Amino acid sequence: xxxxxxxxxxxxxEAAGAIGGYVSLSVIGFALxxxxxxxxxxxxxxxxxxxxxxxxxxxxxxxxxxxxATIVVAALYKNKKISFGGLFATFISTLGEGSFVLxxxxxxxxxxxxxxxxxxxTIIGLIMxxxxxxxxxxxxxxxxxxxxNAKNNKNPTRKEDNSIxxxxxxxMHYAILMAAIFLAPNSIMALWGGSIESMETLNSWISIxxxxxxxxxxxxxxxxxxxxxxxxxxxxxxxTLSHSVVDVAxxxxxxxxxxxxxxxxxxxxxxxxTFDIWMGSSKILVIALAALIGVTPGCGGMIAVAVAFITxxxxxxxxLIAAAIATSGDGIFPLIAENRKDGLMVSxxxxxxxxxxxxxxxIIGI
Numbered sequence: 381x382x383x384x385x386x387x388x389x390x391x392x393x394e395a396a397g398a399i400g401g402y403v404s405l406s407v408i409g410f411a412l413x414x415x416x417x418x419x420x421x422x423x424x425x426x427x428x429x430x431x432x433x434x435x436x437x438x439x440x441x442x443x444x445x446x447x448x449a450t451i452v453v454a455a456l457y458k459n460k461k462i463s464f465g466g467l468f469a470t471f472i473s474t475l476g477e478g479s480f481v482l483x484x485x486x487x488x489x490x491x492x493x494x495x496x497x498x499x500x501x502t503i504i505g506l507i508m509x510x511x512x513x514x515x516x517x518x519x520x521x522x523x524x525x526x527x528x529n530a531k532n533n534k535n536p537t538r539k540e541d542n543s544i545x546x547x548x549x550x551x552m553h554y555a556i557l558m559a560a561i562f563l564a565p566n567s568i569m570a571l572w573g574g575s576i577e578s579m580e581t582l583n584s585w586i587s588i589x590x591x592x593x594x595x596x597x598x599x600x601x602x603x604x605x606x607x608x609x610x611x612x613x614x615x616x617x618x619x620t621l622s623h624s625v626v627d628v629a630x631x632x633x634x635x636x637x638x639x640x641x642x643x644x645x646x647x648x649x650x651x652x653x654t655f656d657i658w659m660g661s662s663k664i665l666v667i668a669l670a671a672l673i674g675v676t677p678g679c680g681g682m683i684a685v686a687v688a689f690i691t692x693x694x695x696x697x698x699x700l701i702a703a704a705i706a707t708s709g710d711g712i713f714p715l716i717a718e719n720r721k722d723g724l725m726v727s728x729x730x731x732x733x734x735x736x737x738x739x740x741x742x743i744i745g746i
Contacts, residue, residue: 390588392643396636397587400594401563403480403635404628406445408560411624412617434466435513439506442473445483446627447679450474450711458718464521467715469513471726472733473505476709477631478682481690494690497697500746501704504737508705512733545604552597553625559590560628594632601626634680638687646692655692667699667738674703675731677716682707697746702738706731 441449453470456462475482475498482498515521566576566583576583646655670688673681685703689695708715708727716723 388643388648389640392636392639393588393591394584395587395639396632397559397563397589397591398567398583399481399635400590400628400632401560401587402483402567403631404556404560404624405564405567406480406483407477407627407631408621408624411446411448411620411627431463431517432514434463435469435517436510438462438466438469438513439473439509442470442509443475443502443506445475445479447474447476447710450476450709451714452711454711454715454718457715457722463517464722465513465515465517467722468516468726468729469509471708471711471730472512472705473502473509474707474709474711475501475505475686475704476682476707477627477634477679478686478704478707480627480631481635481683481686497689497700500697501701504701504741505704508733508737512729545600549597549600549605552593553622555593556590556597556625556628557621559586559593562586563590591632591636594629595636597625598629598633601629630679631683634683635687638684639691641684642688642691652693663696663698663742664739666696667702667742668735670699671702671706671731671734671738674706674734675708675727677708677712677727679707679709682709696742698738698742701741701746702734704734705737706734 438453441453443449450470453462453467457464457467479498479502482494482501563583563586566579569576646652650658670685673685675681682703685700689697689700706727708730712723712727715726
């Protein structure tokens with residue numbers, strides 16, 4: 381049977397945009413809450429003074445959706461305000477931007493199942509983070525730090541004249557915000573299994589437009605301007621929204637990639653029935669692959685596994701748990717930049733723990 385690739389691509393663009401609509405609510409919502417509670421962040425260091433509290437606080441910080449907490453803790457570690465066990469606990473418990481995929485909703489996602497999965501892996505991540513963070517501090521497993529040197533900063537970022545691209549990015553920035561606002565009512569109704577029937581066609585095209593805009597925004601930022609974003613770093617409302625748009629664009633881009641790969645393999649290459657049988661008989665391999673994908677630096681790996689969980693029938697929960705424990709989110713980048721040995725050690729031991737916990741949860745039937 382011939383495959384209609386145009387229809388296949390459009391359906392995945394729409395699905396990614398639908399997920400992106402709710403992801404936008406989650407990302408922007410959590411960003412605004414973080415901005416409103418900025419004073420609380422200044423008190424973290426006071427809470428961290430008792431060393432035994434550091435893995436506990438670190439694990440709870442890591443459980444906050446998104447990558448912001450891992451970046452904050454990496455900065456605290458750099459300034460010797462938190463122990464290696466506290467740092468390790470944060471990276472064990474974080475889901476990175478993958479949390480927003482699980483918190484999202486679309487016609488391809490079981491909302492109740494997603495929320496149950498999110499709660500399950502968050503609780504397991506918290507427990508494992510606290511436990512192994514305390515073990516690391518008790519055993520004194522902190523690696524010998526590598527001193528920063530001039531080599532790390534010998535090539536300052538060179539800003540090129542990309543005024544046209546920056547203007548285009550600003551337009552896309554507002555387009556993403558407007559699309560997210562437009563899709564918000566339908567995204568909220570999707571939480572209760574409903575939709576706005578009279579707007580289904582328009583919502584579909586807005587979802588497709590949101591996905592395409594996010595892709596262009598993401599890749600122009602990565603390949604041309606080569607900056608995290610082109611807006612203010614002042615920490616005010618404008619800067620917060622700008623960073624949120626960058627995060628939304630990244631998540632939607634990775635979600636689309638994951639959907640295209642997963643649905644192509646399932647629907648075209650293998651077939652749903654055969655793939656369902658394969659997934660049920662190869663859980664051991666799937667857990668190992670999920671952990672290896674999750675440990676890749678950044679949020680892309682965890683996002684890919686989260687997309688697989690919400691789109692692939694019978695995707696094993698232990699594989700999602702393994703990926704969640706293995707991932708370190710975007711906080712791994714400043715850590716590796718400052719101290720490569722510490723970053724590699726966090727990733728390596730996190731992978732071992734992810735595999736152990738993943739196979740343990742498989743045995744006990746989670």
